[in-house]
Amino acid sequence: MVFQNIENATAKIAGEHKLITDYVERFLKAYKHRDKAFFGELSAFMSLMEKELYNHFSLEERVFFPAAVHGAKDYDITLMVLNLQKEHGLLETRLSGILKNKYAIVSGRMENPLVKTIADFLKDLGSHAEMEMRDLFPAMDENIRCKTLMERYLSMFSKDEQTAPDISDEKPGTRKAAADSGNKKESPSQSLSAYSSVSRLAGEHKLMATHVTRFERALRDKDEKFFAELSTFLEFLKKDLHSHFILEELSFFPAALNGCFDYDMTMTVLNLQRQHGVFETELQYIRENKQIISAGWIKNPVIERIAVFLRALKSHVILELNQVFPNIGKDDACRNLLIKYLKDMKSRD
Ligand SMILES: [Fe+2]
Ligand SMILES: [Fe+2]
Ligand SMILES: [Fe+2]
């Protein structure tokens, strides 16, 4: 998809937001009136949505979001973008969960629990689109720097789109830009080690990587004892992971985004933020399947899904540990912002 100018791209995104909110309204009305004909076409609609939605998210993530953070350089706008970015991760994972069961959406079977799942998904998607239209895009529209950056990122995006593979081939949580920029290794910076939050997160990253390695080994050795205690292990992970994510999202990520102008670094941080959304959906899945996990069977699909989740978590922490944190440490502007955001967080507590 090649865009001539930002008006073109903005009109596309705005048009799609309208389609989403209109559809949500139609869906909820049909749901209320138990309209069988409408639900007969639901499965086809969800498949169509898969590709369209990924393209829509991709355009926002590679053009609108980086232009908003770099153009405005404002903590509140950056937090709004991070929140929207995380929702992309949450929504993508929920949509792919729905699509795995799409054949269960049988014509007119409204009592199917999947219909309720779809209703919840669409409602959240509608609120997401509304927030972008109401809060983010008008703020960007008023800012000339945001617009200039949008032009620049859009021409990069359009060029990329002409050569890039179909976006639907990519797995949620692993967009192209993240993979591209994830291979560069930086030596860890010493300059931030004085700050306790930095060492706390770094320690947690190492701990997480160690846990994942233990899990992989137990899986390989069919270690029954490890799997019998798996739910305790996951409980521990869940509790710690949440506060770990919050700390990154309120200080490290905004400092990286507002402090530097590097597009690749921005894409890496935004991709990490989407992964937080993906991981939180996975933690929810683990919570819902607690009983199966407690049974201690190694060979069950839940364990397989946990293995995929843990492997992705390990790559995520390695990227943060080796690339993002050292980059923040090396850059004066990022480092100063990090200190400021950490201080502001403390004073809010
Ligand atoms: Fe979005
Ligand atoms: Fe959107
Ligand atoms: Fe993270």
Ligand SMILES: [Fe+2]
């Ligand atoms: Fe982390």
